[in-house]
Amino acid sequence: MLPTYLETLTPIELKERSDKLNEMLKECRLCPNECLADRVNGETGDCHSIDEVMISSYGPHYGEEPPLTGTLGSGTIFFTNCNLSCQFCQNYDISQLGRGTSVSIDELARIMIGLQNSGCHNINFVTPTHFTPQIVDALIVAINKGLQIPLVYNCGGYESVETLKLLEGIIDIYMPDIKYSKNETAEKYSHIKNYWDVVRRAVKEMHRQVGNLKISKRGIAQSGLLIRHLILPNNISGSKEVIDFIAGEISNDTYLNLMDQYYPSYKADNYKELNRRISKEDYYEIIDYAKKYEMRLAE
Numbered sequence: 001m002l003p004t005y006l007e008t009l010t011p012i013e014l015k016e017r018s019d020k021l022n023e024m025l026k027e028c029r030l031c032p033n034e035c036l037a038d039r040v041n042g043e044t045g046d047c048h049s050i051d052e053v054m055i056s057s058y059g060p061h062y063g064e065e066p067p068l069t070g071t072l073g074s075g076t077i078f079f080t081n082c083n084l085s086c087q088f089c090q091n092y093d094i095s096q097l098g099r100g101t102s103v104s105i106d107e108l109a110r111i112m113i114g115l116q117n118s119g120c121h122n123i124n125f126v127t128p129t130h131f132t133p134q135i136v137d138a139l140i141v142a143i144n145k146g147l148q149i150p151l152v153y154n155c156g157g158y159e160s161v162e163t164l165k166l167l168e169g170i171i172d173i174y175m176p177d178i179k180y181s182k183n184e185t186a187e188k189y190s191h192i193k194n195y196w197d198v199v200r201r202a203v204k205e206m207h208r209q210v211g212n213l214k215i216s217k218r219g220i221a222q223s224g225l226l227i228r229h230l231i232l233p234n235n236i237s238g239s240k241e242v243i244d245f246i247a248g249e250i251s252n253d254t255y256l257n258l259m260d261q262y263y264p265s266y267k268a269d270n271y272k273e274l275n276r277r278i279s280k281e282d283y284y285e286i287i288d289y290a291k292k293y294e295m296r297l298a299e
Helices: 011-023 105-117 131-145 161-166 183-190 195-210 239-250 280-289
Strands: 055-062 074-079 102-103 125-126 151-155 173-176 221-230 257-258
Touching: 011 131, 011 161, 011 173, 055 105, 074 105, 102 105, 105 125, 105 131, 131 161, 161 195, 173 195, 195 221, 195 239, 221 239, 239 257, 239 280, 257 280
Parallel strands: 074 125, 125 151, 151 173, 173 221, 221 257
Antiparallel strands: 055 074, 055 102
């Protein structure tokens, strides 16, 4: 089975998408922040980035969901910086402090080909939102070098529907992390506005494009939507409301990973309510709630 970008788009159509995305960098509105920074000419956006691609690391990753990692790993590329400002981010040195190395479009394409050659089942773009145009540019180069494995868009859910529509036919697997079910909570802990409104529209668009997760007979994800949700202490993430939304407005056949690995990090100690791990009781209460909908829960 060929990935979406080889089946649905001609090289001319792919270049047209690239041109439109790069145009959006001039007064940046790639994401819902719509900061209007002229990133092409060196102005830094709300994501703390210009148009220069920065990555912190890349390689086969075995800590992702089983349909992504399979036996040979998910080919992850971790991009530096983020369009969110989560005060408890466990990767804050990358997302908030900007640890990373500049790479060219050709270098990014070579990394993608190298991950494929090492046997990875997919190319997994981690925090890709603010570098979407450059990723598509690198994809064009990588296709000419023989890239033919699925692409994973692994994001924080704060996505522009306009940008997502330009990725239709390019991305095979969307993997958003739905962080909160209240706008006010997101503004307090991630310093962004209207998150709950934005993420619902974004996830609906993702599902419209790729549908439910499709897994091969070998157990490897080929296309579709996979949702993550990090359970926070004291019901800060509003987990039950997130599950209600997924089951009621997306599909109760959605592949959902309810994550229990939260620990206080970065600036979490500034918030008493965030300054502890979740309990087993907290976790299993949410798991049991999701099971009532007979959802496909990650193991």
